[in-house]
Amino acid sequence: MPGISIHVVDVSRGIVASGMQVELHALGPAPRQIAKARVAASGLLEAAALGEVFSPGEYEAVFDVADYYLDQGIALPAVPFLGRVVYRFGIADSAQHYHLPFKVTPWGYSCFRGGA
Numbered sequence: 001m002p003g004i005s006i007h008v009v010d011v012s013r014g015i016v017a018s019g020m021q022v023e024l025h026a027l028g029p030a031p032r033q034i035a036k037a038r039v040a041a042s043g044l045l046e047a048a049a050l051g052e053v054f055s056p057g058e059y060e061a062v063f064d065v066a067d068y069y070l071d072q073g074i075a076l077p078a079v080p081f082l083g084r085v086v087y088r089f090g091i092a093d094s095a096q097h098y099h100l101p102f103k104v105t106p107w108g109y110s111c112f113r114g115g116a
Contacts, residue, residue: 012105016043
């Protein structure tokens with residue numbers, strides 16, 4: 001099952017980060033936005049385009065961390081430590097599924113290729 005899945009968890013509060021806006025872009029000679037959506041109550045980014053077969057190449061996911069925490073009523077400094085987090089990754093095999101778990105707090109994050 002090819003494609004990309006993105007799962008976002010607010011580990012500072014032990015909940016999924018529903019409502020966080022995430023964008024997915026293809027980079028390279030013809031950059032394009034693939035998806036822009038808010039994380040669902042399941043913690044997943046639900047966008048039909050994520051089920052596509054992706055060509056080998058470089059991609060980036062952009063997570064609006066500061067806006068998410070501000071929307072949740074969490075006090076942040078006037079200049080947040082994390083505003084928009086850009087995570088670049090590569091796809092080598094179009095036939096594989098690429099699962100990106102994103103774990104976040106206002107002060108740090110982890111994103112890696114997980115098992116789907």
